[in-house]
Amino acid sequence: MEQTYKILVVDDEPDLEPLILQRMRRDIRARRYEFVFAHNGVEALERLNEDEDIDMVLSDINMPQMDGLTLLSQIPDVNPNIRSVIISAYGDMKNIRTAMNRGAFDFVTKPLDFSDLRVTIERTLQHLMEWREALSSRDQLVALQNELDVASKMQQSILPTEFPSGAAYQSFGHMVPARNVGGDFFDILPLDRGRIGLAIADVSDKGVPAALFMMSSRTLLKGAAIGTESPAEALREVNSLLFDDNEASMFVTVLYAVYDPATGEFTYSSGGHDAPLIVHADGSSTLLPLTGGVVLGIVPDFPFEQHTVTVAPGDTVILYTDGVTEAMNSNRDEFGIERLQQVFASSPPGDSRDANRTVFDAVASFAGDTPQSDDVTCVTLQRREPAS
Numbered sequence: 283m284e285q286t287y288k289i290l291v292v293d294d295e296p297d298l299e300p301l302i303l304q305r306m307r308r309d310i311r312a313r314r315y316e317f318v319f320a321h322n323g324v325e326a327l328e329r330l331n332e333d334e335d336i337d338m339v340l341s342d343i344n345m346p347q348m349d350g351l352t353l354l355s356q357i358p359d360v361n362p363n364i365r366s367v368i369i370s371a372y373g374d375m376k377n378i379r380t381a382m383n384r385g386a387f388d389f390v391t392k393p394l395d396f397s398d399l400r401v402t403i404e405r406t407l408q409h410l411m412e413w414r415e416a417l418s419s420r421d422q423l424v425a426l427q428n429e430l431d432v433a434s435k436m437q438q439s440i441l442p443t444e445f446p447s448g449a450a451y452q453s454f455g456h457m458v459p460a461r462n463v464g465g466d467f468f469d470i471l472p473l474d475r476g477r478i479g480l481a482i483a484d485v486s487d488k489g490v491p492a493a494l495f496m497m498s499s500r501t502l503l504k505g506a507a508i509g510t511e512s513p514a515e516a517l518r519e520v521n522s523l524l525f526d527d528n529e530a531s532m533f534v535t536v537l538y539a540v541y542d543p544a545t546g547e548f549t550y551s552s553g554g555h556d557a558p559l560i561v562h563a564d565g566s567s568t569l570l571p572l573t574g575g576v577v578l579g580i581v582p583d584f585p586f587e588q589h590t591v592t593v594a595p596g597d598t599v600i601l602y603t604d605g606v607t608e609a610m611n612s613n614r615d616e617f618g619i620e621r622l623q624q625v626f627a628s629s630p631p632g633d634s635r636d637a638n639r640t641v642f643d644a645v646a647s648f649a650g651d652t653p654q655s656d657d658v659t660c661v662t663l664q665r666r667e668p669a670s
Contacts, residue, residue: 292341323348375509452634465492466657513551524579563596
């Protein structure tokens with residue numbers, strides 16, 4: 283039987299409890315979730331002390347007696363392994379940043395989008411389960427490979443499984459972990475005014491430290507994406523936050539872009555990441571220029587730049603990590619960007635999912651049975667031809 287997860291919802295709005303019970307009724311009837319409620323932080327702490335079976339806290343920030351930020355700082359004293367998600371006003375980066383610093387795993391914005399809430403809950407609980415597995419296995423880890431297995435599961439737990447699409451565009455993303463986990467991640471985010479954000483990244487180092495740094499980077503990037511207007515501003519924000527709390531001197535390469543389906547404009551900024559590739563409808567391709575950025579987390583106050591191109595109908599934008607271009611065959615030859623362009627020259631992509639599959643098939647065919655040392659990650663976006 284599937285486990286029932288108990289979620290404590292903390293909010294002083296009286297309408298939220300019946301709304302959650304109504305919108306999540308199928309999951310409740312299926313015994314996937316059990317919800318309990320509190321109306322402020324004081325009441326929430328009483329609930330947590332009384333019920334050790336609570337797995338997750340979903341809390342508003344502004345509440346009487348004790349607000350959500352104060353509650354976040356006190357939850358670890360009750361149970362350090364509970365995962366918390368904050369409900370915040372759209373674009374409230376100051377409180378979101380404070381919440382992340384106090385241990386929030388993720389956040390959702392008001393008014394609540396229950397599709398996004400369900401995805402966020404699932405992702406949070408999946409991470410919680412992997413973390414519990416890591417804790418239970420900690421004393422038994424006698425080899426590096428065991429640690430890498432845990433890191434791989436943590437890595438997979440935060441990747442999106444649903445991808446925004448519309449009449450004018452399609453998107454898709456996929457990641458295949460290497461034998462040794464490197465720390466790739468990607469995200470595709472719905473933004474305001476119908477735009478979408480696309481991110482792809484590669485964290486330095488390997489194992490659990492890389493997986494933890496990856497999750498922190500992904501959450502900060504998500505917050506910056508909805509709290510800023512441009513990719514360059516988002517990277518400046520994330521770089522500053524990572525630098526301020528980076529005792530291990532880890533870093534992450536990131537490419538973050540914002541796509542506007544209404545105009546076809548694709549605006550991107552690179553933090554030491556590989557350049558995007560645009561594959562045209564006829565199979566020809568264009569490697570976009572880099573924006574001169576550096577890896578995130580090492581250099582404070584770096585002035586990131588951005589570049590804008592217009593994606594034509596039928597064009598497909600391909601974002602990738604160096605696990606694609608640096609994949610090796612048995613002769614130690616690298617796959618390289620030229621081979622990627624040649625693949626599409628003979629087989630133009632049908633849609634975003636097809637383009638993504640083509641990348642992975644080409645890399646797998648080239649590498650054969652040669653073990654790879656890095657994850658292979660690809661995000662694709664296609665602007666659809668207008669309906670005739």
